[in-house]
Amino acid sequence: MSTWLITHDACLGHDTGSAHPERIERLEAILAALDTPAFAGLQRHSAESASRTALERAHSREYIDAVMAAVPASGRAQLNADTTLSAGSGEAALRAAGAATQAVDAIQAGDARRVFCAVRPPGHHAETGESMGFCLFSNAAIAALHAQAVHGVQRVAIADFDVHHGNGTEAVVAGCEGLFYLSTHQYPLFPGTGSRRDNRPGNILNIPMPEGTGSADYREQFHREAIAALIDFDPELLIISAGFDAAVEDPLAGMALTTDDFAWVTDELVAVANYCCGGHICSVLEGGYDLDALARGVAAHVAGLMK
Numbered sequence: 464m465s466t467w468l469i470t471h472d473a474c475l476g477h478d479t480g481s482a483h484p485e486r487i488e489r490l491e492a493i494l495a496a497l498d499t500p501a502f503a504g505l506q507r508h509s510a511e512s513a514s515r516t517a518l519e520r521a522h523s524r525e526y527i528d529a530v531m532a533a534v535p536a537s538g539r540a541q542l543n544a545d546t547t548l549s550a551g552s553g554e555a556a557l558r559a560a561g562a563a564t565q566a567v568d569a570i571q572a573g574d575a576r577r578v579f580c581a582v583r584p585p586g587h588h589a590e591t592g593e594s595m596g597f598c599l600f601s602n603a604a605i606a607a608l609h610a611q612a613v614h615g616v617q618r619v620a621i622a623d624f625d626v627h628h629g630n631g632t633e634a635v636v637a638g639c640e641g642l643f644y645l646s647t648h649q650y651p652l653f654p655g656t657g658s659r660r661d662n663r664p665g666n667i668l669n670i671p672m673p674e675g676t677g678s679a680d681y682r683e684q685f686h687r688e689a690i691a692a693l694i695d696f697d698p699e700l701l702i703i704s705a706g707f708d709a710a711v712e713d714p715l716a717g718m719a720l721t722t723d724d725f726a727w728v729t730d731e732l733v734a735v736a737n738y739c740c741g742g743h744i745c746s747v748l749e750g751g752y753d754l755d756a757l758a759r760g761v762a763a764h765v766a767g768l769m770k
Contacts, residue, residue, distance in 0.1 A: 465504070465505075465506045465574075465575055465576065466504070466505055466506070466575065466576065466577045466578070466579070466765075466768050466769045467505065467506045467507075467508055467566065467569055467574075467575040467577070467578040467579070468497060468502075468505040468506070468507050468508070468578075468579055468581060468765070469507075469508045469509070469510050469562040469565060469566055469578060469579070469580045469581070469582070470490070470494065470507075470509070470510060470562070470580070470581040470582060471509050471510035471555075471558040471562070471582065473510075473551060473554040473555050473558045474490055474510070474555045474558055474559060474581075474582045474583045475487050475490055475491070475551075475555075476549070476550075476551025476552075476554065476555055477548075477549060477551055477552045477555035477556070477583055477584055478539070478549035478550075478551060478552075479539070479547040479549065479597075480539065480547065483547055484597070484714070484715060484752040485583065485584065485585065485597040485750075485752070488754055489583065489751065489752070489754065489757060490581060490582075490583050492754040492755075492757055492758040493581050493748070493757065493758055493761045494581060495758065496758035496759070496761060496762045497581070497761070497762065497765060501762075501766065502762075502765065502766075502769075504769060505765070505769070506575070508565070508569075510558040510559070510561050510562035510565060510580070510582060511558070511561040511562070511564075511565045512554070512557040512558055512561045513557050513558075513560035513561035513563075513564055513600070513605065514561075514564075515527070517560065517561075517564050517605055517608075517609050518560060518600060518605065520605065520608040520609065520612060521591065521600070521601045521604045521605045521608055521635045522589070522591055522592065522600065522601070523591055523592045525592065526591065526592040526593070526594075527600075530542065530553075530556070530594060530599055530600075531553050533548055534548050534549075534550065534552050534553040535548060535549065535550055536550060537550055538550075542594050542599075543594055543595055545595065545596060545597060546584075546594050546595065546596070546597055546598070546599070552584070552599070555582075555583065555584060556584055556599040556600050557600075558582060559580070559582035559583060559584060559585075559586065559599075559600065559602050559747075560586070560600045560602050560605050562580040562582045562602075562747070563580055563582075563602045563603065563605055563606035563609075563702075563745060563747050564605060564606055564609040564613075566578035566580055566606065566745040566747075567606050567609050567610045567613075567614065567700070567745055568613075568614075570700065570743045570744075570745060571610070571614040571616070576741070576742050576743060576744075577733075577736075577742065577743070577744040577745075577746070577768040577769075578744070578745050578746065579705070579746045579748075579761075579764070579765050579768055580602070580745070580746065580747045580748060581748055581761070582602070582747065582748055583748065584597055584598060584599050585597055585598050585602070585706075585748065585749045585750060586598045586599070586600055586601045586602030586603060586604075586605075586631065586632075586704075586747070586749070587601065587602075587603060587623060587625060587627075587629030587630075587631050587632045587704045587706075587749050588627070588629065588630055588631045588654060589601040589631040590630065590631045590634040590635070591634055591635060595630075595631075595654060596627065596630075596631075596653065596654060597750075598631060601631045601632055601635050602747045603621050603623070603629075603632055603702050603703075603704045603747050604621070604631070604632045604635035604636055606702050606745055606747065607619040607621055607636070607642055607700075607702055608635075608639075608642075610700050610702075611641060611642075616641075616699045616700050617641050617699055618641050618642075618643070618696060618697060618698045618699050618700075619641065619642055619643070619698055619699065619700045619701075619702060620642075620643040620644075620645065620693055620696055620698035620700075620701050620702070621636065621642070621643070621644045621645065621702045621703075621704060622645045622689070622693065622701060622702070622703050622704070622732055623644070623645065623646040623647070623648070623703075623704035623706070623749070624646075624647050624703070624704070624705065624706060624709065624725075624728055625646075625648065625704055625705075625706020625707075625708060625709070625749040625750050626648055626649050626652070626706060626708040626709035626713065626715075626716040626718050626750065627648055627649070627652060627653055627654065627706070627708065627715075627716070627750060628646050628648040628650065628652075628654060628656050628657025628669065628671075629644070629646055629648075629657075629704055629749075630654045630656040630657070632644055632646075632704065633646070633656070633657075633661070633667060633669075636666070636667070637661075637663065637666065637667055638663075638666065639666070642666065643665065643666060643667075643668070643692075643693075643696045643698065644666070644667050644668070645668045645670070645689055645692060645693060646668070646669050646670065646704075647670045647672060647681070647684075647685060647689060648669070648670075648671060648672065649671070649672055649673070649674055649676070649709070649716050649717060649718050650669075650671030650672065650673070652674075652716060652717075653715075657669045657671055658671060659671065665696065668688075668689070668692050670684060670685070670688055670689060672684065672718065674717035674718070675717060675718070675719060676718050676719065676720075677711075677718075677719040677720070678719070678720060678721060678723070678724050681709075681718070681720060681724060682724070682727060682728075685728060685731065686731060689731075690731055690734075690735060693732075693735045693739070694735060694738065694739065697739050698739050698740055699739075699740050699743075700740055700743050700745065701732065701735065701736045701739070701740060701743065701744045701745075702744075702745045702746070702747065703732060703744060703745070703746035703747065704747060704749045705746045705747065705748055705749060705761075705764055706748075706749035706750035706751055707725060707750065707751030707756060707757045707760035707761060707764075708750040708751045708752055709724075710722075710725075710751065710753060710756035710757075710760060711756075712753040712755070712756040713751065713752055713753050713756060714752055714753060715750070715752050722756070722759040722760055722763050723763070725760040725763045725764055726763035726764070726766070726767055729763065729764045729767030729768065730767050730770075732744065733767055733768065733770060744768060746764070746768060748761070
């Protein structure tokens with residue numbers, strides 16, 4: 464089985480403006496980094512649109528309707544203080560969520576072993592009925608619920624190494640049987656959630672880390688706590704919320720990880736997947752706002768998925 468790359472030109476149509484952190488240039492930098500001989504072995508596929516049914520497993524009907532209604536016919540509009548919409552944002556959001564469910568379908572059909580979804584807008588801050596943090600639909604959570612509902616997967620783990628806590632993913636997953644959400648993140652930091660007080664054995668594990676956390680401390684804590692928890696949960700499918708804004712260069716946070724750290728954490732998660740679930744991984748892009756660090760981090764991550 465091969466490694467897939469799923470993306471779509473529509474994700475470049477989500478035009479937030481060049482001054483916005485979550486901008487078109489992010490995806491352009493990623494696609495350029497993956498358009499090299501080292502990634503010739505990737506099977507490349509266009510993202511499908513998410514079904515309404517898939518979206519409604521994670522979001523209320525009223526919220527989905529409100530998001531789509533807020534998409535402007537031209538120009539830009541603000542969904543909230545930090546989430547900008549353009550005329551192409553609706554299709555981009557549907558393709559981003561659809562890529563995640565398509566990845567699950569490909570894995571469950573035996574067509575792919577691992578998949579990276581190079582899509583935007585990101586999703587892990589989108590709650591059941593509220594958008595925030597540049598996110599419209601909760602892509603990783605939608606994929607996990609799709610795996611359960613459509614394919615009968617009993618246990619799905621979501622591992623989120625974005626520097627920001629995925630409050631939206633946690634809100635969707637909390638209390639759901641057979642779902643486990645793991646997040647390593649800087650704390651305190653936007654969105655202000657993700658303390659250990661919210662942890663639920665076998666369901667939610669937040670591992671908050673202080674500003675300035677670098678390679679040695681991150682690796683020690685991730686290997687000791689996160690990997691042990693994932694193995695204990697024993698997922699049948701591993702979904703990754705892959706954010707690269709814990710990089711030392713990133714302008715929106717204060718952790719100090721390097722490209723080598725993103726390669727390392729990918730190897731750790733691949734090892735878990737190999738041990739627990741036949742190597743099956745669906746990885747979905749989240750944050751990362753320094754273009755060079757983002758491109759290097761994604762390249763290291765995808766190279767690890769291809770091993």
